[in-house]
Amino acid sequence: MFRQVDIQFEDFAIDEVLGTLKANTSAAGGFCFFAGVVRDMNDDEEIKSLYLEHYPEMTEKQLHRILDQAEARFGLLGAIVIHRIGSLAARDNIVLVAVAAAHRGEAFSACEMIMDYLKTQATFWKKEVTPEGDRWVAARGSDLSKEAAWGDSSA
Amino acid sequence: MFRQVDIQFEDFAIDEVLGTLKANTSAAGGFCFFAGVVRDMNDDEEIKSLYLEHYPEMTEKQLHRILDQAEARFGLLGAIVIHRIGSLAARDNIVLVAVAAAHRGEAFSACEMIMDYLKTQATFWKKEVTPEGDRWVAARGSDLSKEAAWGDSSA
Amino acid sequence: MKVLFFASLRETMACSELAWTSDQPDNVASLMTQILLPDGQSLASYAETESLLIAVNQQMVDGDTALNPGDEVAFFPPVTGG
């Protein structure tokens, strides 16, 4: 399986990612993408910007472990994960998960599984800047349920 | 819900579509995209190019009916469907379904449902150009099963 | 009425569009017995062996659907877009 993991300050371009996947996978018929963006509201507070911290030595390893699991479970031909760090403004792109598979059902499932695992296993933390001051974003229980629903949450 | 349906000869740009969805939906946190491309092999035959025919007066209506159903079922904030027609080369983009939702689970489900319905209800037909000559692509039984799995296949 | 054919059926019929000026049939099934393919068999008989979808006024229907003057009736094979 072709794979690429990037942790970067810069924005990403989805069309470029599709081009990379096409160039590195043959026989792929379905490409699924998930893009996450900075919300402009959270818990009824206006979000002015966001600061993304991570654990550099670990994050990339975790993302590769997540891709290992998706690859073992689905007939994936390629996967690219890009996660931004540093300061981001409201509505900026944060994360892109892109997956190529022979069939669309597997592309959708693999992309969603990678996102669900990323939410609970990848070592990123968000701090929101609001008019009331800064605050660390709290983890959501619903994300743990989503991860658990895949049945195997080893990492 | 913001919506846009385009049937066009030209290629699409996913980053532009994400920009349109962002500009027309607030509070969207998750964006899911599915891109379909022309396979370079089908049933062990090399595909040189593809011709896409459609039923102009009906196709757009069908796509809007599909979006109506996705909107009724999921908490969608926006959806864009772009389908190309005419002559396409192997590996060219064919279709893009883009969905914005407050939460990622709904974005994935709605995008997959729209694609599954599009495959069985939107009035497009593919003709493949192979070294052995032209042939109309046969519909797949697995696509009917996928549509039926959503439980309601009225259109 | 206007009758349309698409894709492989258009090629089999050697016709995209047909202005229906004969007697007005009651329903789609009746129209299908009156439409003849180049080989002489009716569209109704063709549909016994080939999958065929039907739309009246751009809405998918089945053979029982009633027809009225001015209707646009379309016949086509299962769709293969996406």
Add this chain to the structure above:
Amino acid sequence: MKVLFFASLRETMACSELAWTSDQPDNVASLMTQILLPDGQSLASYAETESLLIAVNQQMVDGDTALNPGDEVAFFPPVTGG
């Protein structure tokens, strides 16, 4: 051993990284009783009320995990990326 803190715990500890030069603890739980927060409570007692994740050598583990000299031990709140 090297001990790392991230995000809100980094701020609470007022420390990103700590070179552990005291006695080598047998396991993570034992290390947690020896790490003190600025308010004087131990990390073990802090973890009784706050969710805390633990990684040893960049792998998620639990408190029973044995520790060896040279290990990199990290403590952090539940992750919130994506």
